[in-house]
Amino acid sequence: MTDTPEYDVIIVGAGFAGVHQLINFRKLGLTAKILEAGGDFAGTWYWNRYPGARVDSEMPIYQFSDPELWKDWTFTELYPGWKEIQEYFHYVDKKLDVKRDVFFNSRVASAHWNDSVNRWTVTTEDGRVFRGQFLSLCTGIGSKYYVPEFKGLETFRGEVHHSSRWPEEYDFAGKKAGIIGTGATGVQIIQEIAPIVEQLTVFQRTPNMTLPMRQREISSEEQEKMKELYPIFYGRRYQTFAGFPYDLIQKPVADTTPEERALAFEDQWEKGGFRFWFGSYVELYTNPEFNDEVYAFWRKKVRERISDPKLQEILAPMQPPHPFGVRRPSLEQRYYEVYSQPNVTLVDINKAAIEKITPNGLRTGDGVEHQLDVLILATGFDMVTGGITSIDIRGQDGVPIKEKWSNGVQSYLGLASATYPNMFWIYGPQSPSSFTNGPSSIEYTSEWIISCIKHMRDNGFASIVPTEEAQNAYSAHVDELGAAGLWLGAKTSWYMGTNIKGKKTQMLQFPTGIPAYAKLCNESAAKGFDGFTLKSA
Numbered sequence: 077m078t079d080t081p082e083y084d085v086i087i088v089g090a091g092f093a094g095v096h097q098l099i100n101f102r103k104l105g106l107t108a109k110i111l112e113a114g115g116d117f118a119g120t121w122y123w124n125r126y127p128g129a130r131v132d133s134e135m136p137i138y139q140f141s142d143p144e145l146w147k148d149w150t151f152t153e154l155y156p157g158w159k160e161i162q163e164y165f166h167y168v169d170k171k172l173d174v175k176r177d178v179f180f181n182s183r184v185a186s187a188h189w190n191d192s193v194n195r196w197t198v199t200t201e202d203g204r205v206f207r208g209q210f211l212s213l214c215t216g217i218g219s220k221y222y223v224p225e226f227k228g229l230e231t232f233r234g235e236v237h238h239s240s241r242w243p244e245e246y247d248f249a250g251k252k253a254g255i256i257g258t259g260a261t262g263v264q265i266i267q268e269i270a271p272i273v274e275q276l277t278v279f280q281r282t283p284n285m286t287l288p289m290r291q292r293e294i295s296s297e298e299q300e301k302m303k304e305l306y307p308i309f310y311g312r313r314y315q316t317f318a319g320f321p322y323d324l325i326q327k328p329v330a331d332t333t334p335e336e337r338a339l340a341f342e343d344q345w346e347k348g349g350f351r352f353w354f355g356s357y358v359e360l361y362t363n364p365e366f367n368d369e370v371y372a373f374w375r376k377k378v379r380e381r382i383s384d385p386k387l388q389e390i391l392a393p394m395q396p397p398h399p400f401g402v403r404r405p406s407l408e409q410r411y412y413e414v415y416s417q418p419n420v421t422l423v424d425i426n427k428a429a430i431e432k433i434t435p436n437g438l439r440t441g442d443g444v445e446h447q448l449d450v451l452i453l454a455t456g457f458d459m460v461t462g463g464i465t466s467i468d469i470r471g472q473d474g475v476p477i478k479e480k481w482s483n484g485v486q487s488y489l490g491l492a493s494a495t496y497p498n499m500f501w502i503y504g505p506q507s508p509s510s511f512t513n514g515p516s517s518i519e520y521t522s523e524w525i526i527s528c529i530k531h532m533r534d535n536g537f538a539s540i541v542p543t544e545e546a547q548n549a550y551s552a553h554v555d556e557l558g559a560a561g562l563w564l565g566a567k568t569s570w571y572m573g574t575n576i577k578g579k580k581t582q583m584l585q586f587p588t589g590i591p592a593y594a595k596l597c598n599e600s601a602a603k604g605f606d607g608f609t610l611k612s613a
Contacts, residue, residue: 082207083107085529086198088184088467089214091119092515093502095168096140096522097212098177104530109208111200113183117165117174119216121158126242126261128268130157132407133513134349135294136302137320139164141310141519144171147303150296155289155407179204186468187211189497194538194611196498209538210529213501215463217509222458222576226256228432235450239265240457248272252447254438256430257454258284260406265454270414277421277446279430279438282568283391285374285400289407290348317589318354319508319516324589325357329366332357341373353401360401361561361587371400381412390424391415398566404510421446459570460584461485461505471496472541481505484580486551488542488607489597491521497541497611500525506554508586508593510571517590524597528605538613546607550596558583 085101087094090112101108114122121129131138135151138161145168151160169175183201190197196211221240223229229236237243239261252275255262263284270276309321316323325340337357344351352374359366378392391412414420428440437448458465465478472495480486480493487493490507491500502521503509509517532540558564563572563583573579586593600606 080197080205080207081109082195083109084208085109085210085212086111086187086196086206086208087212087214088112088187088198089119089216089219089463090114090117090174090178090180091121091214091216092140093214093216093518093522094119094212095165095174096519097214097502097526098174099142099172100522100526101529102177104526104533106529108177109206110178110214111182111184111198111206112178112180113219115180116162117169117178118158118162119214120218121161121165123219123221123240124242124261125158125244126239126265127246127248128157128264129261130155130264131161132260132289132350133320133515136299136306137309137313137513138515140168140515141306141313143306146306150299152293154292154294184467186470187499188468188470189472189499191472191497194498194613209498211499212525213464213467213499213504215467215501216503217460217463218457220458220462220466222456222462223453224455224577226430226433228434231435232433232437232448232451233435234437234448236453237450238453238455248450250274251449252437253277253450253452254279254446254448255452255454257456258282259454259456260284260404261456262454263406263408263411265452267409267411267414270417270420273419275419275421276414277423277438277448279423279425279440280390281425282397282403283393284406284411285371285403286378286406286408286411287350287352288345288348289409291409313513313516314520314590314594317358317591318350318511319513319520319590320350320354322351322355324354324360327357329357329359329363337369338373341370345373345377349407350405353405356401361563364399364562367399367401367562368396371396374400378412383416387415387422390422398569399562402561402563402566403569403571456570456575458576458579460509460573461579462576464501464504469496469499471499482580484551484582485584486547488547488550489600490550490554490586490593491525491597492540492542492608494542494544494547497539500528505584506551506586508590511585511587512590520590520594521597524601527601531601531605532610536613537610539611540605540608542608550607554583554586557587561587563587 084106085108087110090110094110185201187198198206248269253273254277256279258280313319375392379388382388428442431439437446439445469477485505487506
């Protein structure tokens with residue numbers, strides 16, 4: 077074991093969380109290395125390079141808050157695309173030489189804890205071995221892509237591409253394309269390739285309650301003026317539900333008038349982005365009658381853009397398929413106009429289910445065989461937990477975390493798990509994750525973990541692990557928060573794990589916002605990291 081490289085911290089993943097951890101562990105004088113499965117930085121924006129892929133948070137909130145990493149950087153669009161996010165990471169690397177502490181093309185296969193020496197042994201798929209006192213899992217919520225079991229998929233003679241494994245170069249011109257899935261990825265791909273392909277067939281199960289993005293170019297001059305407010309934007313993040321500069325309206329709906337609500341809806345809609353979701357009245361998530369009112373407004377706005385009554389009912393049905401906002405809305409630019417094109421066909425697979433993939437295309441239950449040259453699988457991910465459970469992680473009792481979580485996730489504070497000492501994760505199970513702007517949630521959790529490790533170093537502690545009692549109480553709290561909302565109204569939702577066969581139905585994320593989450597974490601830290609067991613060196 078003498079030739080095994082050893083570090084204070086081993087970080088898994090080189091996206092926002094992993095890079096933030098590395099930068100700040102360096103400032104503490106700790107040795108840290110990132111193991112990254114991909115060939116470059118950017119995390120989800122390395123893997124998700126499909127046509128139209130872009131963030132759903134406005135700049136400047138979707139970047140690091142450190143002035144050194146924004147004062148001389150400018151984006152070109154309000155909602156940056158994947159190429160520009162990659163360029164931003166290269167800018168950060170040029171500033172801080174992040175790359176010298178990163179092993180790319182290094183997918184982690186296992187991580188095993190040795191309680192006698194307080195160390196993790198981490199092994200990559202190609203057989204390299206590393207040791208570290210701390211293990212930081214920065215695998216995100218969407219790193220394990222998912223392909224459902226489609227009968228006959230292996231017989232298809234055309235090309236098949238999952239959105240998260242997109243080829244570097246692909247020309248859709250003259251192609252007959254089919255796409256399964258109308259989540260965020262599907263929406264972005266559909267509106268991007270519809271003008272290019274010869275024929276596009278969209279297979280939809282659940283209509284996406286999309287919101288207007290209001291995308292636009294943004295000049296460097298405008299950003300320079302905005303930079304005076306950047307510190308305020310970043311400080312405001314931890315004060316709002318979702319880590320945006322705007323917040324949910326706390327005023328009880330019963331204390332408002334219909335006119336007041338109508339004007340609020342119009343304002344949120346026109347400003348665009350997630351304001352109609354994360355800037356609405358807080359009762360959106362708990363009050364069925366008010367939720368119906370919100371849906372009715374959304375339905376009216378969408379139907380105004382669709383002339384065909386049949387398409388209106390498929391894309392924005394009179395009866396909501398689930399409460400508004402209990403599945404993550406997607407942002408769109410011209411999504412509904414696509415369906416008026418003569419080369420685009422929308423198939424409602426609730427009425428004509430996918431029967432099988434054939435050598436020449438896809439057959440639906442109504443007997444129609446759709447001829448295809450390329451099949452796009454926008455079928456999502458084993459969300460929230462898949463990036464962690466795909467690694468063979470074993471703690472004090474030697475039980476793999478995948479086995480531990482087979483009957484449901486349990487954590488303490490959505491960042492650590494009992495029997496897995498010195499292991500933390502960021503933007504993962506039972507954290508606020510996708511209920512927030514990514515970097516906002518990531519930076520808060522990362523800073524908390526860094527402060528915890530500094531506390532341990534300053535006070536001579538070798539390991540820290542949540543107690544079973546604290547973990548059970550926190551996990552029960554997350555379950556209670558989930559049960560108090562309308563989340564179960566969606567039959568298939570990755571928020572609840574129901575998009576993956578065999579996965580337990582439960583609220584996988586902390587659903588009541590960053591301030592409520594931070595209060596719990598800060599209270600633990602203020603009490604000497606209450607809920608954890610600390611062991612002296």
